[in-house]
Amino acid sequence: MDLLWAELDGIEPLLGCIARLHPIMNRIAGSEVSADHVRYILFWFIHSPSTQTQCFRFEVIKPLSEHEARRFLHHAPRVRSLRILYDDYFHLLSVLPIETCMFPRLLSLSTDRDLNRYLHLFLSPTLRRCTLPFVHPDLKSVPSRCVTLEDLSIKSSFANIGADGHVLYDTICLCNGLVNLACPPLNWTTWEHLSNLPTLLTLEIWDDRCSLGRHNLNFASFLNLARLYFCTRTAAYTVAVMQHLEFPSLNRFEMDVFDLRWAQAEPLLRALSRLKTLSHIAISSERGDRDVPILLDKSLTPIRQSLCFTQLRTLRFKFPYCCIGLDNDLLLEAMSRWPHIRMLEFMDSRTVPTVTFRGIFAALHRCPRLHTLDILLDAVNLDIDPTAESFQHTSLRHLNLTSSGISDAEAVARIVFAVLPSVDRVCPPEYDSRPGVCLEVQKHLISFRASADLGRRILI
Numbered sequence: 001m002d003l004l005w006a007e008l009d010g011i012e013p014l015l016g017c018i019a020r021l022h023p024i025m026n027r028i029a030g031s032e033v034s035a036d037h038v039r040y041i042l043f044w045f046i047h048s049p050s051t052q053t054q055c056f057r058f059e060v061i062k063p064l065s066e067h068e069a070r071r072f073l074h075h076a077p078r079v080r081s082l083r084i085l086y087d088d089y090f091h092l093l094s095v096l097p098i099e100t101c102m103f104p105r106l107l108s109l110s111t112d113r114d115l116n117r118y119l120h121l122f123l124s125p126t127l128r129r130c131t132l133p134f135v136h137p138d139l140k141s142v143p144s145r146c147v148t149l150e151d152l153s154i155k156s157s158f159a160n161i162g163a164d165g166h167v168l169y170d171t172i173c174l175c176n177g178l179v180n181l182a183c184p185p186l187n188w189t190t191w192e193h194l195s196n197l198p199t200l201l202t203l204e205i206w207d208d209r210c211s212l213g214r215h216n217l218n219f220a221s222f223l224n225l226a227r228l229y230f231c232t233r234t235a236a237y238t239v240a241v242m243q244h245l246e247f248p249s250l251n252r253f254e255m256d257v258f259d260l261r262w263a264q265a266e267p268l269l270r271a272l273s274r275l276k277t278l279s280h281i282a283i284s285s286e287r288g289d290r291d292v293p294i295l296l297d298k299s300l301t302p303i304r305q306s307l308c309f310t311q312l313r314t315l316r317f318k319f320p321y322c323c324i325g326l327d328n329d330l331l332l333e334a335m336s337r338w339p340h341i342r343m344l345e346f347m348d349s350r351t352v353p354t355v356t357f358r359g360i361f362a363a364l365h366r367c368p369r370l371h372t373l374d375i376l377l378d379a380v381n382l383d384i385d386p387t388a389e390s391f392q393h394t395s396l397r398h399l400n401l402t403s404s405g406i407s408d409a410e411a412v413a414r415i416v417f418a419v420l421p422s423v424d425r426v427c428p429p430e431y432d433s434r435p436g437v438c439l440e441v442q443k444h445l446i447s448f449r450a451s452a453d454l455g456r457r458i459l460i
Contacts, residue, residue, distance in 0.1 A: 005078035005079055006078065006079065006080045007081040008081070008082050009083050009085070010084055010086065011082075011084070011089055012089070014072050014075060015072065015092070017072060017074060018064065018068045019071075061092065063091060063092050063093070063094045063095050064092050064093065064095050064096075069093075069095050076102050076103050076104075077103070078105070079103045079105070080105060080106060080107045081108040082108070082109050083111070084109075084112075084122075085111070085113065087115070090115070090116065090118045096121060098120060101121070101124055101145075102122060103122065104125070104126070105124065105126055106122070106124035107126060107127065108127075108128065109122050109124075109129070109131065110129070110130075111133065112133045113133065114133065114134075114136075115132075115136065119136055119138050119141065119142075120138065120141055120145070123142060123145040123146055124146065125145065125147060126148060127146040127149060128146075128149060128150045129153075130146065130149060130153070131153040131154075132153070132154050133156060134154060134156045135156075135158065135164040136167075137167065139167050139168065139171045140167065140171045140174060143174035143175045144174060149175060150179040150180065150199075151178075151180040151181075152172075152178060152180075153180070153183075154183045154184065155182050155183075155206045156184065157209060158184050158207070158209060158210065161209060161210050164184070165187070168183060168184060168186075169187060169190045172186070172193060172194070173189075173190065173193045176197070177197075178197055180201060180203075182229075184205075184206055184207050184210070185205055185208050185210040185212075185232075186210075186212075188212050191212075191241070192218070192219055194222070195221065200222065200225055201224060201226050201227065202228075202229075203227070203228055203229070204231070205230045205231070207231065207232060207233070208230075208233055208236070208237035212237070212240055219245055219246070221246040221247070222245065222246065222247045222248075222249070223248060223249060224249055225247055226251050227250070227252040227254075228247065228250060228254070229253075229255070230254070230255045231255075231257075232258070233257070233259065234257060234261070235257050235264035238255055238257070239264055239267050239268045243267070243271045250275050250277055250278060251277050251279045251311075252279070252280040253272060253278055253280070253281050254281075254283075255282070255283050255284070256284050257284070257285045258285065258286070258287060259287040260283070260287070260319045260320070261288055261289055262289050262321065265302065265319070266300055266305075269302055269306065270305065272305075273305055273306075276310070277311065278309050279309075279312055279314070279340075280312075280313060280314040281306065281314070281315050282315075282316040283316070283319060283322075284316070284319065285318070286319075288319050288350075289320060298325060301324050302317055303326055303330060303334060303346070304330070306334075307333065307334060307337045309338070312338045313340055313342045314341075314342060314343040315341065315343070316343070316344075317345070317347070317348070318347040320350045321351060322351075323346050323348040323353075323375070323376050324351055326346065326351070326355060326376070327359070328356060328358065328362065331359050331360070331363045331375075332359065332363045334363070335363035335366040335367045336366045338367060339366060340367075340369060341369070342369055342370060342371055343370075343371065343372040344370065344373050344375065345372070345373075345375070345400075346376065347374065347403060348403075349403070351376060352376075353375075353376035355378060356377070356378050356382075356384075357379070357382060357383060357384045360373070360375075360377065361384065361391060361419060364391075364393040368393075371395055371398065372396075372397070373396060374400035376404060377401060377404035378405060379401065379404045379406040380405045380406065380407040382408065386415045387418070389419055392418075392420070392421055393419065393420055394422050396420050396422060397422045397424075398423070399420060399423045399425075400426065400427065400428070401426040401441060402427045402428070402438050406437045406438065409440035409441045410444045412426075412441050412444075413426075413441045413442075413448060414444075414448065416445055417445055417448040417449070424446075424449060425445075426441050426442055427439060
């Protein structure tokens with residue numbers, strides 16, 4: 001019985017314990033439409049033993065009586081995880097006293113709805129994970145009533161920067177055992193509080209529309225923070241944070257930024273270069289400088305600034321001009337610095353590719369564990385003869401050529417087939433329905449693999 005009630009999507013199953021609601025809940029259960037979509041559907045409700053019926057929306061049902069509330073709460077202590085997608089039923093709970101804890105053993109609460117004045121009903125002293133759609137006016141009640149809270153997630157912007165900001169900052173300062181936090185941008189005072197939380201392992205910042213405030217505080221190092229993620233409009237907020245704070249254990253840095261200008265990319269990478277523990281870096285932006293950046297110092301290109309990360313397992317750059325300066329020599333030097341690299345992705349629609357197959361294969365000698373490669377490749381000037389090449393890289397499984405210029409699809413497929421025996425795709429599956437030269441390479445590669453498999457079976 002406990003397992004049956006342990007995980008719920010919505011409170012409808014509990015409402016099914018109310019005799020008055022049986023006809024409605026049974027109708028929902030028998031519908032092909034999810035119960036969560038009841039707000040959009042008109043249901044027929046048996047109004048009396050006669051054939052008379054009444055058409056209505058769920059919102060018109062009267063709140064639970066005290067007796068019905070007890071029936072509703074009968075199985076609630078068994079619920080450990082609750083996900084709420086719609087709020088049509090909250091008015092039924094208005095009879096419950098404000099001090100009521102509906103789910104006394106609840107561990108996880110997740111919702112994308114406004115819990116409004118009913119938030120307190122869902123807060124359990126055992127709650128560890130809480131996901132809310134925005135900064136709730138009563139957000140401070142979460143750490144006050146949920147002393148074991150470990151994960152707090154609010155992936156949204158501030159509706160009112162002043163009011164919501166103060167509520168969020170006060171709330172976080174009441175949290176003393178956070179392990180994972182995702183929230184709108186923080187001010188320096190809140191960053192200072194978090195720097196003294198040894199339990200904090202991951203931190204996500206969503207949006208950057210707030211002021212950090214004056215920087216006259218004493219920050220401790222984020223001793224155990226292992227992952228940082230920023231989702232912002234520009235890189236200014238992220239750069240300020242990375243320049244002023246210390247993250248001695250950080251191994252994952254990720255950023256999705258709407259507009260990444262070279263003037264911000266360069267100081268960001270310089271700030272990151274202080275973190276020698278980084279093994280995973282992912283920076284993505286769809287917009288940036290339109291013109292080629294003027295480089296007074298070639299050592300300041302994104303790839304050259306990343307050569308210091310000798311522990312890299314994953315490096316993913318996707319922003320304009322991230323591949324500036326990349327050629328066969330730089331790729332070889334980079335792979336020599338990154339012997340543990342597993343995934344390498346450089347996606348840049350503004351830079352002309354100069355790396356060739358010979359450059360890739362020379363670099364692959366230095367990174368035996370690499371399994372995913374997606375870089376701009378000059379596949380027009382084929383500078384390698386697959387029949388004369390004895391080297392094979394067996395670890396590489398994913399090679400993406402969708403951004404590369406290709407003149408001879410069959411020749412490219414033969415090179416991949418001969419040197420990269422574990423690669424069976426050169427474009428993602430979603431490209432299978434898009435005509436193009438990369439798809440032709442894929443078809444040739446499949447044909448070569450099929451012929452080789454047939455030959456082996458004949459020999460057997």
